[in-house]
Amino acid sequence: MASTRGEHVLIAGAGPTGLCLAGELALAGVRCTVVERRTHRSRESRALGLQARTMELLDQRGLADTVLARGNVVPRLRVSVVDSPLDLGRLPSRYRHVTVLPQGETEEVLEARARELGVTIERGVTLTGCTQEGDEVVCRLESGDRRWEERAAWVVGCDGAKSRVREAMGVGFAGETYPFPIVVADVRLGAPPPEGLLVQVGRAGAVVCVAFGDGWHRVALVDPAGRWSERPVELGELRTALTGFFGRDLAPGEPRWTSRFRLHERQATAYRRGRVLLAGDAAHVHSPLGGQGLNLGLADAVNLGWKLAAVARGTLPESLLDTYEEERYPVAAGVIAATDRATRLLTSGAPPARLARWAGLSAVTGVPALHRRAVRQFSGLAVAYRGAADPHSPRGTAGHRVPDLSVRTASGADEHLHRALRAGRFVLLDQGEGDPVELPAPWDGLTTVVRGRIGAAEGPWPRCEAVLVRPDGYCAWAGPRERAAAAVAALSRRWGAAPTGAPKAAGD
Ligand SMILES: Cc1cc2nc3c(=O)[nH]c(=O)nc-3n(C[C@H](O)[C@H](O)[C@H](O)COP(=O)(O)OP(=O)(O)OC[C@H]3O[C@@H](n4cnc5c(N)ncnc54)[C@H](O)[C@@H]3O)c2cc1C
Numbered sequence: 001m002a003s004t005r006g007e008h009v010l011i012a013g014a015g016p017t018g019l020c021l022a023g024e025l026a027l028a029g030v031r032c033t034v035v036e037r038r039t040h041r042s043r044e045s046r047a048l049g050l051q052a053r054t055m056e057l058l059d060q061r062g063l064a065d066t067v068l069a070r071g072n073v074v075p076r077l078r079v080s081v082v083d084s085p086l087d088l089g090r091l092p093s094r095y096r097h098v099t100v101l102p103q104g105e106t107e108e109v110l111e112a113r114a115r116e117l118g119v120t121i122e123r124g125v126t127l128t129g130c131t132q133e134g135d136e137v138v139c140r141l142e143s144g145d146r147r148w149e150e151r152a153a154w155v156v157g158c159d160g161a162k163s164r165v166r167e168a169m170g171v172g173f174a175g176e177t178y179p180f181p182i183v184v185a186d187v188r189l190g191a192p193p194p195e196g197l198l199v200q201v202g203r204a205g206a207v208v209c210v211a212f213g214d215g216w217h218r219v220a221l222v223d224p225a226g227r228w229s230e231r232p233v234e235l236g237e238l239r240t241a242l243t244g245f246f247g248r249d250l251a252p253g254e255p256r257w258t259s260r261f262r263l264h265e266r267q268a269t270a271y272r273r274g275r276v277l278l279a280g281d282a283a284h285v286h287s288p289l290g291g292q293g294l295n296l297g298l299a300d301a302v303n304l305g306w307k308l309a310a311v312a313r314g315t316l317p318e319s320l321l322d323t324y325e326e327e328r329y330p331v332a333a334g335v336i337a338a339t340d341r342a343t344r345l346l347t348s349g350a351p352p353a354r355l356a357r358w359a360g361l362s363a364v365t366g367v368p369a370l371h372r373r374a375v376r377q378f379s380g381l382a383v384a385y386r387g388a389a390d391p392h393s394p395r396g397t398a399g400h401r402v403p404d405l406s407v408r409t410a411s412g413a414d415e416h417l418h419r420a421l422r423a424g425r426f427v428l429l430d431q432g433e434g435d436p437v438e439l440p441a442p443w444d445g446l447t448t449v450v451r452g453r454i455g456a457a458e459g460p461w462p463r464c465e466a467v468l469v470r471p472d473g474y475c476a477w478a479g480p481r482e483r484a485a486a487a488v489a490a491l492s493r494r495w496g497a498a499p500t501g502a503p504k505a506a507g508d
Contacts (some may be wrong), residue, residue, distance in 0.1 A: 008032055009312060010139055010152035012127040012165050014041075016103065017280025017297035018158030019110035019121075023061070024305025026117035027424040028471075030312045033152075034119060035141060037126040037159075041111070045186050045257045046103040047294035048210060048218055049074075049197075052088070053380030054295045055095035056404065057302050060421040060473050064095070066109050071101035072213025074196035077378075081201045081358055084365040090372075091379055092458045094404060098197060100212055102186075103294060129168045130155050132274050154312055155276045156304070158297075161264065163282035169273045175266030175285075175336070178343070181228050182288070183221045185238055185258040190251025192217055200245045201357070204349025207245045208289065219252070221245075222263075222289065224347040233258035263287050263343070265336050271325035279304055284332035289346065290339040295380055300328050306424060306471035315442045319496025327385040338377070390477055392487065394460050397478035402469045405429065405461055409452035420450050421473060429454060429467040432481040437466065443488040 009025055011018045014036035025032045050058075050067065058064040075097040076085040089096050111121065128147075129140040136151045157165025166173060189209075193200070196211040205223040212218070221241050235255055242250045268283045280297030304324045310316035345357045364374045376382040381401060388399035404418040407429060420427045426447040430437055431454060439447055447468070454462045461467060466481040468488070477487040 008152055009154045009156060009308065010035065010127075010137070010150070011156045011158055012163075013157070013159035013280075013282070014038075014107075014111065014121055014123070015158060015160060015280065015297070016047075016107055016110060016294050017282075017301050018156075019107060019114050020298050020301035021156060021158060021279060021305055022119040022121075023110060023114040023117055024301060024424065025309050025312075026114060026119045027061070028306060028309030028313070030309045032119055034114070034121045035125040035127055036121060036123045039124040041104060041107055043104055043257075044259070045218065047106075047288070047291070048100050048102055048212070049291035049295075050099040050101060050106065051291070051295045051378065051380045052091050052093045052095040052097070053383065053401070054298050055099055056093060056401075056418070057298060057473065059094070059404065059418045060302075061113070061424070062422045063109055063113060067101060067106065068099060070105055070109075071099040072196070072211060073097045074100055074211065076195075077197045077199070078195045079199045079201065079361050079365075082361045082365050085195075086365060086371065086375055086378065088375055088379060091375060091381060092403060093379070093381060095379075098291070100196075100210055102212070106294065127155075127159065127164055130165065130276060131168070132276060135275075137275050153275065154308060156308070157276070157278045157282045158280050158301075160281045161266075161285045163278065165276060166268055166278055166282055169270070169276050169278070171273065171278070172269040173266045174269055175264060178263040178265075178287070180222070180224045180226045180263075180347070181260050182263055183223075183226070183233050183238070183241070183258075183260050184218065185233055185252070186212075186216055186218050186256050187235075187238070187252040188215050188254045189217045189219075190253060191248070192250060193246070199346070201346060202245045203354075204347060205245075206289075206346040207242065216256070220288065222343065222347055224349070228262065229260065231260075233260050265340055267329070267332055267336060271329060272321060277304065277308070277321070277324065283328075284336065286332075286336040287339040287343040289343050290335065290378070292335045292339065292380075296332055296335060299331070299380065299383070300324075302472045303328055309424075310446070315446065316492070317496040323385075323387060323495070326387040330386075331383055385474060388474065388476070390487075390490075392483070392490075393475070393478045394464060396460050397464060397467070397475045400459075400475050402461065402467065402473055402475050403457055403459070405457050405467075406455040407450050407452040408455060409450070414455075415450050415452065417450075417469060418473075420448055421469065421471065423448060424471050426471060426476065427469045428484065429464075429469065430481055430484075431465050437481050437484045439488055440485055443492075 008031040011034045078085040137155045198209045200207045208220040210218040279300040385399040390398035407415045464478040468477040
């Protein structure tokens with residue numbers, strides 16, 4: 001007989017995606033439990049680059065300063081075959097750099113926040129399967145010799161590339177595996193390259209070299225002639241390969257983490273089946289050369305968090321959840337395609353490909369418009385949700401990221417959008433005069449209203465009388481304030497039904 005935990009969400013996997021999602025749900029008052037098969041947090045360094053948009057998402061929850069204090073800031077990316085770097089210094093964001101932090105430390109920050117908000121994290125517990133039964137999902141769990149079942153209202157598989165949840169959903173993981181392995185190592189370099197983030201290209205293949213800022217470096221070698229092997233990465237092998245690429249000895253030593261793994265590019269054919277959903281690596285994997293994996297997972301979690309919370313609490317209709325896949329699937333598909341192009345370009349030794357590589361990189365680093373586009377894509381700032389576009393909102397608003405606008409309030413104080421978003425609610429920025437805007441239920445209970453003048457900012461925002469910002473920092477609607485009530489009613493209709501009334505108490 002399965003025990004039940006009432007109206008709650010069970011998350012499989014305490015990686016960055018699962019921990020971030022748990023924090024989002026708890027912030028919105030939804031009870032959730034994370035089950036994690038490992039008994040301790042992974043000490044693998046794995047992902048290490050947090051892009052500008054990810055830092056903004058973390059700032060929207062008050063976590064960016066903690067991450068920044070621990071990380072190393074790298075403002076440009078140099079590719080050895082061209083003279084100019086990709087310069088992140090002019091990004092329209094407070095975070096005009098990549099923040100370099102080992103994955104374990106990012107997880108530590110996310111776990112501390114989830115626990116503070118009351119999330120239960122059960123380590124040493126594996127989810128072996130799940131089946132939907134009516135309005136519940138029966139989860140099969142295992143810990144050592146113990147096996148049991150539990151019921152949850154919703155299950156999210158954040159259980160990585162080999163997701164059991166995906167398997168239980170009967171969802172495919174379409175894509176391919178590259179024919180060569182990648183070798184990664186975190187080492188001290190006695191004679192490091194001067195750049196903090198460098199792609200050193202060879203005749204065929206490349207090395208990505210990233211500085212942690214404390215003498216340690218991540219080196220990732222992609223060699224298309226490399227054969228798959230189960231043997232551990234040896235320092236001698238690493239040193240020889242690096243010397244081959246750089247033409248000098250970088251003197252690597254003290255390896256603290258090494259790995260040899262296969263590169264896959266795959267995407268789940270669906271992100272949702274009824275009450276079971278997927279996020280992060282469980283939904284998509286790709287070449288790590290673009291440094292996007294963890295960033296995509298966190299953005300999935302922030303997109304899904306407020307939607308699932310609103311549906312689980314009965315505040316907004318269930319069909320809102322369909323917008324999760326509509327919005328996030330194309331973003332991951334785009335990253336898979338872009339990182340695949342980059343990987344193939346870097347690993348081809350044929351003269352036409354080398355010429356194309358040089359010409360392409362010269363254009364991207366040398367032509368201002370192409371450079372601007374490339375750094376916005378790399379940093380995640382270019383992501384916009386087309387499905388969230390609204391014909392009644394000015395161009396470039398609905399579905400687009402809203403930057404950290406400053407708002408001068410009537411008292412003369414400056415409020416910032418990111419600070420207002422920390423409660424995980426919608427924020428209505430209202431620049432109009434007169435009586436406050438009255439929003440109908442349930443929007444009045446879901447929204448924080450900030451009144452005042454929007455300060456100078458890139459884009460259309462200062463010219464919009466009212467801007468409704470979703471809890472994930474994307475614009476839901478913008479326009480004249482007298483249309484705000486009609487606009488939120490239209491949003492409710494677009495999301496599938498009339499609003500379902502007052503929120504349930506947490507854990508009802
Ligand atoms: C060797 C390696 C190097 C990488 N390097 C980079 C990089 O440099 N840059 C980059 O951006 N990305 C990199 N990545 C990818 C990046 O680490 C992932 O994109 C990121 O970890 C995804 O987070 P996640 O939470 O979705 O999944 P994971 O981090 O995989 O977390 C999944 C969690 O679920 C747990 N779990 C699995 N199955 C179950 C189950 N059945 N029940 C309960 N718990 C379960 C796992 O133990 C794990 O803790 C690398 C990946 C690997 C493997």
